[in-house]
Amino acid sequence: MxxxxxxxxxxxxxxxxxxxxxxxxxxxxxxxxxxxxxxxxxxxxxxxxxxxVRHLAQLRGVGQDGGELRIGALTTLAELAADPLVRAGAPELAAAARANGDPQVRNLGTVGGNLAATERPTDLPVAAIAAGARAELAGPGGTRTAPAEELAASGVPAGEVLTALLVPAAGAAAAFEKTADRATRYPVCAAAVRITPDGPRIAVTGATPRALRLRGVEDRLRGGPYTTTAVLAAFRAEPRELFVPGRGTSAEYLGHLAGVLTARALARAAAHSSA
CATH class of the missing domain: 3.30.43.10 (Uridine Diphospho-n-acetylenolpyruvylglucosamine Reductase, domain 2)
Structure with missing residues (x-):
């Protein structure tokens, strides 16, 4: 067309x-x-x-202020995946960027565009939610921030521009896993995790109506262990209507897949945090 x-x-x-x-x-x-x-x-x-807005230099690049990364909305996915600050402080975001599309898409696609796309599942929102990130938005009333989970639910409000993603830099205790649709590279299911002193932060997309933080699963896993058996049991306790069947998959299958990917991500994050 x-x-x-x-x-x-x-x-x-x-x-x-x-x-x-x-x-x-x-x-x-x-x-x-x-x-x-x-x-x-x-x-x-x-x-x-x-x-x-592609030529606005103020919206591009990665910097660090104390314990927080500021990622400009025009930073490309390829730049995000390769940036040493992101790889060290927010590895779930770097992994999500690497998993997105193909090299041509990653060289053109931006952080802001990936976060703002609400019509189909994309990779960065789930990683941003797990990381506890905030979106920086500029509008007629000035600049404000909103949780990444809020952005995933409703998109960028009319009249505002997404200018940056603000991400707590937590080190290596984070990971991202994805099963992709072979034709489109969009996630059939993707999971991102970050292990914090208060317990795990877990988010899923593709298998759910939008990128969601799974607080019920987090509560069941608080204090560990993060074994595959424990993670799958925590996911089985979630209501099946949370998972949306489609593309020849059932809610039961997607709930199980989300648990498997989360277990893999938690295992990698835990191994990195103890290395």
Whole structure:
């Protein structure tokens, strides 16, 4: 299919992008375009104006302030996967970026675009939730932050621009696992974990309606052990309606798969934390 008609503007600054968003109903922000442009071709997405922010240097790059990483929204998935600060402090995010698509997608796709895509499961949101990350959003009222779980539920609010992801740097006690659809590379199921002094943080996507933190599973595993048997038992106690059947899979299968991937991720995270 071909793209529908829309206007195009290249924003010279974040402030100009916000002004254009506020002044046009149906305006959309264009970053890597790996989700938005295919959606426009198929009709799944609509836009009257595309606001190109790809050249705004202030939205790119990774830095560290104390115990927190600041990852610019225009940082590509390839840059995220290779960044030494991310690999050391938030390995679940680096692994999720490496698992995303193919090299062409990772070289163009951005952190912000992957986090903002709510129409299909993507890899970064589940890792961001497990990491306890916050999204930094700029809008008419200034800059604010929101939990990554909130962003996964509702997307970027109209009139705002996702500018960065703020991630606690927790070291190596984190991991990501994924079973991908062979045709699209989207996750059939993906799980991300981070082991903290208060217990594990566990999030799942693909098998669930959206990227979700599984607090019930966390509570059942608090204090350990993180054996496969214990993890699968914790997942069996979750309501089956939490898992959404599709693509020839049942809720029972997806619940089991989510447990298997979580057990693998917890085993790797625990091994790294004790190394």
């Amino acid at each position: 071909i793209l529908t008609d829309f206007d195009y503007a290249r924003a010279a600054s974040l402030e100009e992008a916000l002004t254009l968003l506020a002044g046009t109903d149906g305006a959309r922000v264009l970053a890597g375009g790996q989700s938005l442009l295919p959606g426009l071709r198929t009709g799944a997405e609509k836009a009257r104006l595309l606001i190109d």
